[in-house]
Amino acid sequence: MTITDAPKIVSSRFGFGDSHTLERFLATGGYQGLRKALTMTPEQVAAEVDQASLLGRGGAGFPAGRKWSMLRKAPVRYLVVNGDESEPATFKDHHLIERDPHQLIEGTLIAAYAVQASQAFIYVRGELALGLERVQSALNAAYSYGAVGRDIFGSGFSIDIVVHPGAGAYICGEETALLESLEGKRGFPRIKPPFFPAAIGLYGEPTVVNNVETMSNLPWIIMNSGAAFAALGEGASTGTRLFALSGHVRNPGVFEVEMAKTTFRDLIYAPVYGGGIRPGSDLKAFIPGGVSAPWFGPEHIDMSLSQEEVAKAGSMLGSGSVVVMSDQACAVRAAWRITKFFYRESCGQCTPCREGSGWLEKIMHRIELGAGRDEDLELLLDVCDNISPGVTWPPAQTTICVLGPSIPSSISSAVRMFKDEFLVHVKEGGCPYA
Amino acid sequence: MAPTTSARGPDEHSRMPAGSGSVQHFDSETRRKAEELISVYPEKRSALLPLCHLAQSVDGWLCPDAMREIAELVGVLPAEVLGTASFYDLLHTEKVGHHVVSVCTNIACLLRGGEELLAHAESTLGISPGSTDAEHAFTLEEAECLAACDRAPCAQVNGRFFGPLDPGTFDALIDDLRKGALDDVVPPHGVISRVARDVGLEASSANEREGAGSSDIGSGSGGRG
Numbered sequence: 330m331t332i333t334d335a336p337k338i339v340s341s342r343f344g345f346g347d348s349h350t351l352e353r354f355l356a357t358g359g360y361q362g363l364r365k366a367l368t369m370t371p372e373q374v375a376a377e378v379d380q381a382s383l384l385g386r387g388g389a390g391f392p393a394g395r396k397w398s399m400l401r402k403a404p405v406r407y408l409v410v411n412g413d414e415s416e417p418a419t420f421k422d423h424h425l426i427e428r429d430p431h432q433l434i435e436g437t438l439i440a441a442y443a444v445q446a447s448q449a450f451i452y453v454r455g456e457l458a459l460g461l462e463r464v465q466s467a468l469n470a471a472y473s474y475g476a477v478g479r480d481i482f483g484s485g486f487s488i489d490i491v492v493h494p495g496a497g498a499y500i501c502g503e504e505t506a507l508l509e510s511l512e513g514k515r516g517f518p519r520i521k522p523p524f525f526p527a528a529i530g531l532y533g534e535p536t537v538v539n540n541v542e543t544m545s546n547l548p549w550i551i552m553n554s555g556a557a558f559a560a561l562g563e564g565a566s567t568g569t570r571l572f573a574l575s576g577h578v579r580n581p582g583v584f585e586v587e588m589a590k591t592t593f594r595d596l597i598y599a600p601v602y603g604g605g606i607r608p609g610s611d612l613k614a615f616i617p618g619g620v621s622a623p624w625f626g627p628e629h630i631d632m633s634l635s636q637e638e639v640a641k642a643g644s645m646l647g648s649g650s651v652v653v654m655s656d657q658a659c660a661v662r663a664a665w666r667i668t669k670f671f672y673r674e675s676c677g678q679c680t681p682c683r684e685g686s687g688w689l690e691k692i693m694h695r696i697e698l699g700a701g702r703d704e705d706l707e708l709l710l711d712v713c714d715n716i717s718p719g720v721t722w723p724p725a726q727t728t729i730c731v732l733g734p735s736i737p738s739s740i741s742s743a744v745r746m747f748k749d750e751f752l753v754h755v756k757e758g759g760c761p762y763a
Numbered sequence: 764m765a766p767t768t769s770a771r772g773p774d775e776h777s778r779m780p781a782g783s784g785s786v787q788h789f790d791s792e793t794r795r796k797a798e799e800l801i802s803v804y805p806e807k808r809s810a811l812l813p814l815c816h817l818a819q820s821v822d823g824w825l826c827p828d829a830m831r832e833i834a835e836l837v838g839v840l841p842a843e844v845l846g847t848a849s850f851y852d853l854l855h856t857e858k859v860g861h862h863v864v865s866v867c868t869n870i871a872c873l874l875r876g877g878e879e880l881l882a883h884a885e886s887t888l889g890i891s892p893g894s895t896d897a898e899h900a901f902t903l904e905e906a907e908c909l910a911a912c913d914r915a916p917c918a919q920v921n922g923r924f925f926g927p928l929d930p931g932t933f934d935a936l937i938d939d940l941r942k943g944a945l946d947d948v949v950p951p952h953g954v955i956s957r958v959a960r961d962v963g964l965e966a967s968s969a970n971e972r973e974g975a976g977s978s979d980i981g982s983g984s985g986g987r988g
C-alpha cells in the first residue's frame with residue numbers, strides 16, 4: 330500500500346466541526362491566497378495555474394489554465410462555477426460545498442481575478458439544501474469581511490458573486506445546459522460549435538465554466554506555487570484529487586489522495602480509505618470514474634489513479650467516483666439501473682439519446698426480470714451502436730451533448746465482462762442473484 | 764411526470780396559467796424578496812428558477828397564480844414559466860405533501876439496498892412513488908443519485924439527508940416526522956435555503972451595465988452590515 334505524504338489541498342479543514350465558518354477559515358490561512366493573488370497581475374495568476382497544470386475536476390479533465398487562455402476578449406466576461414454534481418456516485422463537491430464554502434469562494438475570486446470576470450455565479454445543485462445555506466452564509470460573511478464586492482482588500486479589484494440554486498435536473502451539469510438554466514430556461518445543452526462557452530457563453534458573452542473542486546484548489550496553488558502542485562502526481566495528472574468511493578466497500582467516503590502515485594487497490598483496500606470489500610465477498614468489478622465510464626475488473630486493480638493511464642486502458646477517471654461491486658452484485662441489474670438513470674435524465678433533444686435510452690432500459694429491465702429473449706443481447710448492442718457507432722471509447726458523437734454517447738458504456742461493459750450472466754438470466758427466466 | 768389534476772376548471776384548478784393582466788399573488792414581503800432576487804442578475808429571466816423556489820417556499824407548490832406573477836416579474840409569458848418549471852424535478856406544479864420523501868435507488872444505493880428501502884417506504888407510507896397521500900402529509904419519490912452515496916442507502920426529506928437507512932430507521936424517521944419531532948431539522952417542503960443574501964451588487968462594472976439604482980438590494984438598509 331502506498332499512502333503518500335502529499336498534503337491535503339482541498340480537504341485540509343474537513344477535520345474541524347466548524348470548517349464552514351469564517352472564523353475557522355481565517356484561523357487556517359483563509360483568504361491568504363486571494364490576498365496574494367491580488368498583489369500579482371491577472372496574467373501572473375493565470376501563469377501559476379497553467380504551471381500547476383491543474384486538470385478540471387468536473388469530468389472532462391481539461392487543463393484549467395488552458396481553458397482560461399481560450400476566453401474571447403470582450404468587455405464583459407463571466408465565470409460560472411459548476412456545483413450541480415448529479416453524476417451518479419459522485420459526491421465530492423457536496424463535501425466541498427458544505428464543509429469548506431469559503432475555500433470555494435476564495436478559489437472563485439482568484440479565478441475571477443485571473444480572467445477579469447465582470448461577475449461570477451456559483452450554481453449549486455438544488456437538492457443540496459444545507460450546501461446552499463452554507464455557501465450563501467459564507468458569501469454574506471465574505472462580503473462583510475471585504476473579500477468580495479467592491480475594491481476587494483483595497484486592491485481596486487471588484488467582483489460580485491451570486492449563488493444560484495438548481496432545481497433538479499442532471500443534464501444541467503453539462504456546461505451549456507447549465508448556462509441555459511442560469512438564464513432561466515430549460516436545461517437544454519447548446520450545439521457546439523458555435524456555443525463554446527469561452528466564445529459564446531452566458532448571455533452570449535465569453536464565459537468560463539469550472540467545477541467546484543477545480544476552484545477549491547486555487548488558493549493552495551497561489552500560496553504554494555504552481556510548481557509545488559505540479560510536483561505532486563505524475564505526468565499530466567498533477568496534484569491531489571478527491572475520490573468519492575461507494576458501493577460494496579467497508580468505508581464509503583470521500584478521500585483526498587495524490588494522483589498517479591496512488592492505485593485503485595490503495596483506494597479500495599487501504600484501511601484509511603475504503604478498508605476493503607465488505608466481509609464475505611470479493612471484488613467483482615468497479616467503475617473508475619462515474620457511471621458514464623466503462624467498467625474495470627480485478628485485473629485493473631493495480632492501475633494508478635492517473636488520468637492518462639485510465640484513458641489508455643479504455644475508460645476514464647471522469648468525475649472521480651469509484652463504484653465497487655462485489656461478487657454479490659448482479660451485473661445486469663447494475664447496468665439496468667444506470668441505463669434507467671440516463672433514460673430519466675435525457676433532455677430529449679436528440680433522437681438517439683431520447684429513444685435509445687428508453688429502448689435500452691426496457692430491454693435491460695426485461696432481461697433482469699427474467700422475460701429476456703435469446704436475441705436481446707444482439708438487440709442491445711445494436712441499439713448501443715445506433716446511439717454511438719462502433720461503441721468505442723471515447724464514444725463517437727452523434728448528439729448535441731455527450732450524455733447520449735455515454736449511455737452504452739455500462740451495458741457494453743456488462744456484456745463484455747459478464748456475458749454469462751445475461752445468458753443465465755434469459756435461460757433461467759430470472760435473476761440468479763435475486 | 765404526467766399531470767393528474769382532475770378538476771380542470773378555470774384558474775385555481777388548472778395547471779396551465781392562462782390569461783394575462785396584473786396578478787397580485789405574492790404578499791408584499793415575498794414581492795420584496797422577489798425583486799431582490801431579480802436585482803442580482805444581469806438579465807431578469809435568470810431569476811426565474813429562484814423565484815419558483817421562492818414561491819414554493821411560501822405556498823408549498825408552484826400554483827398557477829404564482830407562475831403568472833413570476834412571468835410578469837421576469838418578463839415572459841406564464842406558459843414559459845410552466846414550460847420551464849416542468850422541466851425540473853424540484854419544482855412541483857401540482858400540490859405535494861408536507862413532507863416530500865425521496866428515496867434514492869441509483870447505483871451506489873442500489874448496491875446497498877436502495878430498492879428494498881423504496882419498497883419498504885411504499886408499504887410504510889401506503890403510497891407508490893410519484894404519489895401523495897390523502898392528507899397531503901407525505902409525497903414519495905424515487906430519486907436519482909442525491910450525491911450522498913457515502914450514506915447509501917439514503918433518502919431526503921424536504922432536502923435534508925438521512926442515511927444509511929434500514930426499514931427500522933426509516934420507520935422511526937417517519938414517526939418523528941409525523942410527531943413533528945424534526946421540525947427544526949427539516950424545513951417545510953419547498954424551502955431549499957433558510958439563508959438569504961444580505962447584500963446587493965457592489966462591483967462597479969455590474970452597476971454601470973445595469974444603469975443606476977436597479978441593482979442594490981433594499982437600498983438604504985443594504986450594504987455591509
Ligand SMILES: Cc1cc2nc3c(=O)[nH]c(=O)nc-3n(C[C@H](O)[C@H](O)[C@H](O)COP(=O)(O)O)c2cc1C
Pocket residue numbers: 384385386387388389390391393396411412413414415416499500501502503504505538539540541543730731732
Ligand atoms: C451530462 C453531463 C453532466 C455533467 N455534470 C457535471 C457536474 O455535475 N459538475 C461538473 O462540474 N461538471 C459536469 N459536467 C462537465 C461540464 O460540462 C464541464 O466540463 C465542467 O463543469 C468543466 O469544469 P472543469 O473544467 O473545472 O472540470 C457534465 C458534463 C456532461 C456531459
Ligand code: SF4
Pocket residue numbers: 500517518674675676677678679680682683728729730731732733734
Ligand atoms: S445527448 Fe441526450 S441529453 Fe444531450 S442534448 Fe441530446 S437528448 Fe439531450
Ligand code: FES
Pocket residue numbers: 417418419867868869870871872873907908909910911912915917
Ligand atoms: S446513488 Fe444514492 S445517493 Fe448516490
